[in-house]
Amino acid sequence: MKRTHHCNELRASDAGRAVILTGWVHSRRDLGGVLFIDLRDREGRTQTVFDPSDLPPAVFDAASKLHAESVIEIEGKVRNRPEGTRNAKILTGEVEVQVQSMTVLNPSAILPFQVDDPEVANKVNEELRLQYRYLDLRRPEMMRNLRLRSKVAIATRSYMDDQGFLEVETPTLFKSTPEGAREFLVPNRREPGTFYALPQSPQQFKQILMVSGVERYFQLARCYRDEDLRADRQPEFTQVDIEMSFIEREDIYALIEGLLKRVWKTALNMDIPTPFKRISFEEALNRWGIDKPDTRFGMELVDFTEEFRGSKFGVFGNCVAGGGVIKAMNAKGLAGATQGQLETMTEYAKSFGAKGLAFIKVENGEWKSPIVKFFNDAEKAALTEKLGIEQGDLILFAADQWLNACEILGKIRLYCAEVLKAQGKLVIDPARFDFLWVVEFPLLGFDREMNRWYSSHHPFTAPVAEDIPLLKTDPKKVRGQHYDIVVNGVELGGGSIRIHQADVQKTIFEELLQIPAEETQLRFGYMLEAFKYGAPPHGGIALGFDRLCAILCGTTSIRDVIAFPKTAKGTCIMTSSPSAVTGRQLRDLHIEVKAAKKEA
Template sequence: MKRTHHCAQLSKADLGATVSLAGWVDSVRDHGGIIFVDLRDREGITQVKFDSALREQAARLKDESVIGITGKVESRPEAMVNKNLPTGEIEVDATEVVVHNLSETPPFPLTDAGGDKVNEDMRLTYRYLDLRRPKMRKNLAVRHRATKSVRDYFDGQGFYEVETPALFKSTPEGAREYLVPSRIHAGQFYALSQSPQQFKQILMVAGVEKYFQIARCFRDEDLRADRQMEFTQIDVEVSFIDREGIYALFEGMLKKVWKDVLDHDLPTPFPRLAFKDAMNRYGVDKPDTRFAMELVDLSDTFKNSGFKVFQSTIANGGAVKAFNGKGLADVTQGEIGALEDIAKSLGAKGLAFIKVEKGEWKSPIVKFFSDAEKAELTQRLNLEDGDIAFFAAAPWERACAILGRIRLEAAQLLVKRGKLTLRADQWNFLWVVDFPLMSYDEERGGYAATHHPFTSPVPEDAALLDSDPKAVRGQHYDVVLNGMELGGGSIRIHQPDVQEKIFKDVLKIPADVVESRFGYMLRAFKFGAPPHGGIAFGLDRMVALLCGTTSIRDVIAFPKTQRAQDLMTQSPTSVTEKQLKDLHIQTVMPE
């Protein structure tokens, strides 16, 4: 029995036609002498009618059984028309049925509402059932359309799609790597590629000029809603391009994807925000700009304050920052306690706040403020009845980070109270630019690349590499959407002497280590390396936002849990002694 149509295809135009359908039993309804089955495939649902001749076979069917039917297309009685279905005006009167597979009762309902109430571990254990739910099928379809749109866009721009190796060499900087032992070379290891970064730069040296790849990448990181140990990125590198060219190229890509997938016209160009401004105003380098509650620097206000906590912080080179949680004065003691715990986890000693209720300021710290300080706070924070101001006093970067996180938590409390709406279909894109090229790693006692060591310095800052590396800006850029970093990249170093200087003089990587990890790149750059730059977009994150979910597990067919397990296949697992022996490995269990 061959399928002639899918289950969302038939209409009144097909009345009288003999058709064959195949799919899963979505529901069975016994109306006495007639049994009705909603037959479902990937595309939709068609109602099938079984009369007395096939009643015995139809009565055996259970939800999620797989069947094929042949029958004649008929009009539904007027009272039975379902206007919510594309096929709601017709039904198929079955003349033949083949039962391909009778299903056991699923462990949870395969509806969106039913599945959403189930523990995620259960859904992931039975992922093949979870993926039958309409929402999950839609997510996979969105992922397909988005990926196809990306490929079509770059093909139209003259790019080559080039695959790079998954098995690479270990270059232990950045995230922890997955190591793969070599059977042939005893005691030596490959590493699963964290990113095609070095390969795509080599492709620029090779004259490819325009490269892209839908690349699988691997990082042995702690997992969370927007992070998986194996993930997919849209990886791109271009020769003879500057930052403005990158911005235009990728705004064009995103504009096409949003139009193809959502039929939405994104306004371009995207706003741009310098890293320092993002931190000062939002406390984070990936700000959610769908709501205000911007941070205000009050260091000038409190530099001579009688409140010693603020005054001494400023005297020691720190900052006092605050923001107005507009309308959140009704925050409970329990919620304040939870916010304080978050602040302490980020290095704060506590979380100072001022509530304004019925014209009265309520806070343990108010008694330390002068009338002039109160007046300035009122004006600069726009404090009104029903508001609450949160404060952080710490080194600048830490003060920003503390309040940046509290700002996001405060927004969620306002959403919970119905006082703030964060629409998933409000697309606030922006570029964050002018990142510092280097940061100082106190623990290591040296400089570390903020992005990666191949990022080119902003030309007018390059002279500061010797005297003040922290003051050097990198040609590095991130694309942010609604508080989520979608992608990041940079204009790369293409001069071997500059790259060698970064490795040896700034990052202080020993010469033998530079040779071991990057020697082939430095040699390649001596054979006519063009200026080049690129970016990597998180495909999983982009699709999650297109689907209106914050968890990338919802848009990956077979994800791992937050404990890095695949519950469906029950991996990872132990292996045999012979397998270990073949790879010249012995395992040592942790104490």
């Protein structure tokens, strides 16, 4: 190693020391007679001084011509900066290095965008940042994210090791199991027409590991889903995958609470209180209209079904008569909502099949609304009391079947929060983290089009024991032993106690999900077989590692915590992948491409 110190190391006490520093030219300030270069490496930066009075002219000349981000090595002497020239903004601001010699290790071309000024760099088009990701990652903000991600991964491994878990790697060339997400397929050269699939998760392998007697397994597992992307979804992502034997749900709650406690302490030096609150699926929908509620602000949903039973307002009265519910929400301080904002909310309602969105604007001492004239005094009094209506409020209603009504207002609640945040009327402490477990999900949902049940989580989730008899009589009532961990409205992960009895698993596959017996055998036969030979009761969970890091870094886009992420269309701009391959490669794989690639 050539350097004696890194660029965030020298302090006043080092004055007089001869040092060698290496790094990138962060910025250069040429005052004519004297030249300052801030040298930056991964750790930070140090000011170096080029004074022509004690430097060969050639060195001074070369230094004055350096472009930003050139890589250099300097040798010099540390000295305290003259009084009044110290820089309190950087940790090395007390000192500077008086350069005696310099080597240009590699000059840099002129940059496509500036990386030295964070205010400028933060605004650079993400497309350009992705094309030159290596430059983007040099920015201290991005380097901080990479470093934090690494710390969190190591803390996770250390905690899981402390808890007696084995890290086991599972294959990424797996079998296609076309339930759920679309898979990436990998052609098999050795047998034409057969394919591997990249795993959507190591779910089946980790359950097999339980049958193997591993008892406690974890993995930072790369997973692949060929679905459309979002700010919080990439085609390949990392999950903290966990499975345990001989446990109940409580064991998972305690394990994960301990893990997140360790992670928050490591990453943010914060002590988060445990245990986390637990909320049933039904309560989450009733109060927040979503199964991953953001509980950092109010505006909860309120039920008015009884108040509007037989109401003169036909839409409400008929809805209740038809078995539906009336839900309302008070968007505090949003009476001034624009026509456009109300239209956006109405669109949300319509996207859930509602005909429109009823509202009341409370302004200038009156209720402005096309529907208020139908309300009687008792109905008005109930609204005022249960919603705490005040001047400046906006009241929104949903009248529909229970799930729909809840989900409509749940969407609108989140939209209203965004509007209020933008107006400065809603402020949320960035250091606030509301963790909660969402539990007691229904095991199954019914698909009317396909006329069959589907797993609301996945088909390996165990029913609550006392509900097992209902599987054959009243599947809708069966609760699953499933749990989601939610923080600030983000689904951080989910898991369940699994089915470990081959016969129960077979019933789920064949009778409820109506997968034909021979297909069950083809896809899951090996699992059912494994379960015959002493499968222990087991359960587990998977946490989205990218989302976890994003939350800790205070960003909403997981691209900011992934070194080389893909664009919304699943491409890598830097390497131009995916790309066409040669005819020979295709022949080897016995593949013929039918749709011609468009000319570039």
